[in-house]
Amino acid sequence: MKAKAAHSHGWLVGILGLAVGITLMVGFPKLRAVAGVVLLIAFFHLVGLVVVLGSLYSFAPDRFGRLMERFRKKAPEEKGYDFGWSWGAMNGHWLAAAALVTIAFGLQLELPWLWPAWAVVALLGVSCFVGGLLLRTSKQTDFASLPLVDLLRSDQDLVLDAGCGGGRTTLALSKVLKNGRVVALDRFDAYYIDGGGRAMLERNLRIAGLTDRIQIEKGDLTALPFPDNHFDSAVSAHVIDHLKQHKRTGLAEIFRVLKPGGRFLMVVWVPGWATFSLANAFCLLLTSKAGWRKMAAAVGFSIRDEGTINGMWFAVLERPR
Numbered sequence: 001m002k003a004k005a006a007h008s009h010g011w012l013v014g015i016l017g018l019a020v021g022i023t024l025m026v027g028f029p030k031l032r033a034v035a036g037v038v039l040l041i042a043f044f045h046l047v048g049l050v051v052v053l054g055s056l057y058s059f060a061p062d063r064f065g066r067l068m069e070r071f072r073k074k075a076p077e078e079k080g081y082d083f084g085w086s087w088g089a090m091n092g093h094w095l096a097a098a099a100l101v102t103i104a105f106g107l108q109l110e111l112p113w114l115w116p117a118w119a120v121v122a123l124l125g126v127s128c129f130v131g132g133l134l135l136r137t138s139k140q141t142d143f144a145s146l147p148l149v150d151l152l153r154s155d156q157d158l159v160l161d162a163g164c165g166g167g168r169t170t171l172a173l174s175k176v177l178k179n180g181r182v183v184a185l186d187r188f189d190a191y192y193i194d195g196g197g198r199a200m201l202e203r204n205l206r207i208a209g210l211t212d213r214i215q216i217e218k219g220d221l222t223a224l225p226f227p228d229n230h231f232d233s234a235v236s237a238h239v240i241d242h243l244k245q246h247k248r249t250g251l252a253e254i255f256r257v258l259k260p261g262g263r264f265l266m267v268v269w270v271p272g273w274a275t276f277s278l279a280n281a282f283c284l285l286l287t288s289k290a291g292w293r294k295m296a297a298a299v300g301f302s303i304r305d306e307g308t309i310n311g312m313w314f315a316v317l318e319r320p321r
């Protein structure tokens with residue numbers, strides 16, 4: 001309770017301090033020294049909290065996830081689909097953008113000659129704002145945006161949604177697959193989705209009236225609980241890029257369970273401007289498009305199509321006949 005109070009107090013001092021400091025600086029130039037002290041206190045509070053959250057995120061992601069869950073508003077069933085994106089996840093980039101632009105503004109007023117520094121901070125702020133916009137488009141609350149690609153063999157396909165989470169991709173698939181069936185597989189243990197996602201998936205399917213057409217399976221993408229040559233097609237959005245050193249194993253597993261001629265739509269984050277706006281320099285740690293093409297070829301897939309959707313890269317891979 002004490003820690004929670006300290007966190008809220010920190011944000012309050014940081015944000016109020018920024019507002020008061022800037023107002024003093026702009027409105028009362030004679031009080032510049034006071035404004036400077038207030039801004040400094042606000043700045044240290046914000047930086048301190050960002051460092052604490054950043055360290056928690058890096059070293060104890062489960063605790064970070066649980067902390068963020070407190071900010072997730074729980075939607076009652078009549079409110080429609082819920083895919084588990086916390087308030088922090090949806091708005092964090094815009095908060096960071098506001099803080100960066102404010103800092104750039106303060107620097108510009110106080111140290112105008114240091115223009116390269118405030119210009120970089122301002123540009124980072126703009127980049128974070130774009131990241132927030134991108135999140136809004138790709139994490140919309142209705143269903144996932146999937147590219148219109150030649151994926152299915154017929155509208156009676158048996159399709160695997162590998163790493164379905166709260167079911168955004170499952171719902172998108174089911175909208176086009178009127179007579180087929182989707183198997184929605186996940187480990188249901190993601191710390192960043194409320195309760196791991198299973199209850200959320202079941203609830204979303206209930207709302208969509210799809211409970212009878214979707215088979216939910218708990219399982220690991222790196223050791224799929226299905227026989228060889230089982231599915232007509234497969235989809236996996238924002239999952240295989242989470243598999244760290246097991247990405248190739250995940251691809252090989254999808255290859256194994258697809259029938260010859262079956263296609264697999266994969267959506268992943270790759271280094272680029274879009275992912276820079278979401279993850280800053282960390283985007284350079286992502287596997288490149290060339291890396292994915294090489295991995296897919298090594299597993300046996302041929303590439304039928306590729307492109308960009310909402311700033312993310314997709315590829316349609318085919319298991320040769």
Ligand SMILES: C[S@@+](CC[C@H](N)C(=O)[O-])C[C@H]1O[C@@H](n2cnc3c(N)ncnc32)[C@H](O)[C@@H]1O
Nearest residue numbers: 163164165168186187188190220221237238239
């Ligand atoms: C970012 S979410 C994407 C969910 C969904 N595909 C979408 O686009 O909204 C990633 C999902 O992958 C799942 N996941 C990660 N690693 C997995 C693995 N090895 N096996 C099965 N699911 C996994 C997580 O549990 C999580 O639900």
